[in-house]
Amino acid sequence: MEEVLTVKANINENDLKALNSSFDNDYLGTWANLAKENIFFKETFNEILDESDKPHYKWFLGGKTNISYNCLDVHLKDKANKTALIFEDELGEAQTLTYKELHEKVVKFSAYLRDLGIRKGDRICIYMSLCPESIIAIQACLRIGAIHSVVFAGFSAHALRDRINELEAKLLITQNAFIRRNKKVELFKFAREALTENQSVTDLILFDRVTGDTELDEDTNALKKSLDIKIHKPIQDLLADKYADIQNLTTLEPEWLESNETSFILYTSGSTGKPKGIEHGTSGYILWAKLSTNWVFDLKDEDVYWCTADIGWITGHTYVTYGPLANGATQVIYEGAPNFPDKNQFWNLIEKYKVSIFYTAPTAIRAFEQWGLEHIEKHDLSSLRLLGSVGEPIGSETWKWFYENIGKSKCPIVDTWWQTETGGIMISTLPGVQTAKPGIAGPALPGIHAEISEDSLLHISKPWPSMLKGIYKNPERYKKAYWSLIEDSYLPGDLATIDEDSYICIGGRNDDVINISGHRLGTAEIETALAKHVSVLESAVVAIPHKIKGQGLVCFVVSNNNSGDLSNLLTAHIASEIGAHAKPERVIACAALPKTRSGKVMRRLLQDLAQGKDISGDISTLEDKSVLEAIKSRI
Ligand code: WTA
Numbered sequence: 001m002e003e004v005l006t007v008k009a010n011i012n013e014n015d016l017k018a019l020n021s022s023f024d025n026d027y028l029g030t031w032a033n034l035a036k037e038n039i040f041f042k043e044t045f046n047e048i049l050d051e052s053d054k055p056h057y058k059w060f061l062g063g064k065t066n067i068s069y070n071c072l073d074v075h076l077k078d079k080a081n082k083t084a085l086i087f088e089d090e091l092g093e094a095q096t097l098t099y100k101e102l103h104e105k106v107v108k109f110s111a112y113l114r115d116l117g118i119r120k121g122d123r124i125c126i127y128m129s130l131c132p133e134s135i136i137a138i139q140a141c142l143r144i145g146a147i148h149s150v151v152f153a154g155f156s157a158h159a160l161r162d163r164i165n166e167l168e169a170k171l172l173i174t175q176n177a178f179i180r181r182n183k184k185v186e187l188f189k190f191a192r193e194a195l196t197e198n199q200s201v202t203d204l205i206l207f208d209r210v211t212g213d214t215e216l217d218e219d220t221n222a223l224k225k226s227l228d229i230k231i232h233k234p235i236q237d238l239l240a241d242k243y244a245d246i247q248n249l250t251t252l253e254p255e256w257l258e259s260n261e262t263s264f265i266l267y268t269s270g271s272t273g274k275p276k277g278i279e280h281g282t283s284g285y286i287l288w289a290k291l292s293t294n295w296v297f298d299l300k301d302e303d304v305y306w307c308t309a310d311i312g313w314i315t316g317h318t319y320v321t322y323g324p325l326a327n328g329a330t331q332v333i334y335e336g337a338p339n340f341p342d343k344n345q346f347w348n349l350i351e352k353y354k355v356s357i358f359y360t361a362p363t364a365i366r367a368f369e370q371w372g373l374e375h376i377e378k379h380d381l382s383s384l385r386l387l388g389s390v391g392e393p394i395g396s397e398t399w400k401w402f403y404e405n406i407g408k409s410k411c412p413i414v415d416t417w418w419q420t421e422t423g424g425i426m427i428s429t430l431p432g433v434q435t436a437k438p439g440i441a442g443p444a445l446p447g448i449h450a451e452i453s454e455d456s457l458l459h460i461s462k463p464w465p466s467m468l469k470g471i472y473k474n475p476e477r478y479k480k481a482y483w484s485l486i487e488d489s490y491l492p493g494d495l496a497t498i499d500e501d502s503y504i505c506i507g508g509r510n511d512d513v514i515n516i517s518g519h520r521l522g523t524a525e526i527e528t529a530l531a532k533h534v535s536v537l538e539s540a541v542v543a544i545p546h547k548i549k550g551q552g553l554v555c556f557v558v559s560n561n562n563s564g565d566l567s568n569l570l571t572a573h574i575a576s577e578i579g580a581h582a583k584p585e586r587v588i589a590c591a592a593l594p595k596t597r598s599g600k601v602m603r604r605l606l607q608d609l610a611q612g613k614d615i616s617g618d619i620s621t622l623e624d625k626s627v628l629e630a631i632k633s634r635i
Pocket of ligand 1: 393417
């Protein structure tokens with residue numbers, strides 16, 4: 001059904017054959033050549049892969065580079081005046097930055113951070129919306145070798161506090177507020193709350209993102225006064241020419257990091273109650289961010305690329321903040337919601353900026369479908385030439401709808417499978433060579449060894465350059481979570497099947513990780529949050545299919561609170577412990593949870609009940625069958 005690209009693709013059939021046979025003949029040598037051809041190394045590496053401390057694999061040992069240098073400085077000769085970022089917010093305010101302008105701002109900000117005493121290895125927490133200043137802050141951290149950890153602006157004060165504490169962050173970069181769906185989201189208020197009883201943060205840099213709001217300014221000033229840490233000039237002043245010491249500074253020697261030194265830590269959910277700080281290195285990560293962007297999105301100099309992910313998630317790292325910049329691309333970034341000021345917003349932006357590559361999530365596509373064609377048909381989307389999907393299974397029906405109605409049956413779709421841990425895309429068709437099959441991600445990319453075990457476990461049987469370094473402060477969890485089941489293979493936790501063309505179809509998770517609107521969460525994490533509430537004696541959280549969000553949550557709660565308001569109370573509690581994106585669809589109060597004789601909660605049964613199904617499978621281990629009957633009557 002789908003056409004492969006007719007224009008010359010970055011990877012054509014011959015390139016793919018040559019690449020694959022090169023990897024087959026000399027796996028490490030091929031990676032080494034790709035690294036030398038694509039990455040600027042200040043000092044070249046002396047070993048391609050060190051396996052002596054596996055699964056803590058080390059790539060490009062001894063090489064020295066800097067991610068920010070590879071995203072910005074490398075373009076100053078040929079692309080200085082090319083637009084790097086086109087930014088728009090919900091109110092229609094727009095801003096563009098060329099590579100030269102972006103570089104200048106990053107250099108200024110890095111100089112300020114250095115002046116302030118931030119050094120290589122220091123942790124900096126960034127709690128901001130998607131805007132040029134957040135990208136500048138991230139790039140500035142990278143430039144001086146400070147380890148940044150972005151916390152999604154939708155996360156609550158509690159979630160932010162937990163991350164700051166584990167990281168022992170020295171500096172927090174945040175903003176007064178931002179506007180989403182015409183409402184003020186007062187980030188600094190949450191940040192202030194997160195800093196209560198804080199031990200490590202000594203400095204705070206605030207971006208006055210929202211200006212001209214007296215009430216907000218008064219609140220912000222009061223909050224500032226209540227903090228006993230150094231608060232610096234607002235970002236806009238640091239980036240303008242007001243900061244005298246660095247105003248003429250146009251360059252700043254980056255910190256050259258050894259390939260395996262940490263560039264960033266991004267927290268993600270796993271199957272226990274505590275999120276994992278996924279640590280990424282330097283050379284291998286940026287190599288794959290650059291290459292995979294180029295190969296999968298077939299990025300050309302004249303393209304206008306738009307990935308709708310937020311910087312708080314891995315897609316907003318690899319395919320907004322790094323990959324497109326490393327390729328010298330022009331990209332659109334949009335801060336607001338897709339349905340504000342109205343449901344035309346995305347199509348307005350595509351038409352206005354002549355977006356040619358559009359990368360989004362199935363949850364958004366399902367919402368577009370529900371909002372109706374009338375919003376789409378009004379717009380000229382003929383600039384689009386390639387579409388992408390990420391974060392959750394797209395399913396063949398949504399795929400077809402996307403293909404026909406957004407791509408007008410002429411744009412290939414890349415359905416990209418990957419994870420926070422993998423650093424970049426692992427499975428996808430290549431648009432110049434392979435035809436997509438609706439709802440099936442595709443083959444593993446060149447150099448990636450994805451395999452499926454007899455019991456359908458997807459695993460990666462060779463180390464690859466952008467793999468995670470480990471879990472921050474938790475090497476044991478790293479080994480146990482990813483490397484303990486299949487020898488020398490990385491286990492992502494997804495189930496999959498593979499067909500005769502080596503196309504891999506992702507079949508969902510094999511653990512308690514769920515995906516709400518493409519946002520990864522763990523049911524255990526929600527249960528841990530619920531346990532903190534005085535009304536909760538015990539809880540079990542399960543996922544149910546959701547028409548738009550992909551999955552939704554149902555919480556079964558044994559409570560001592562019979563006020564009748566339990567659902568609202570606990571929904572608000574989850575939002576405050578984790579964030580609004582984790583709000584459940586339903587909270588069901590019950591007298592007891594179904595358990596085995598050894599006391600294990602039988603979530604499988606609750607899952608059936610939550611989905612309105614008859615109980616399937618064995619219930620012989622269930623201790624008290626009347627518990628199920630009692631829950632059924634509450635549903
Ligand atoms: C799921 C997001 C099906 C998968 C980049 C994975 C997908 C988890 C796809 C990682 C896809 C991601 N098809 N499922 N194309 N892409 N997933 O870390 O379960 O937020 O393990 O990274 O999302 O989520 P994460």
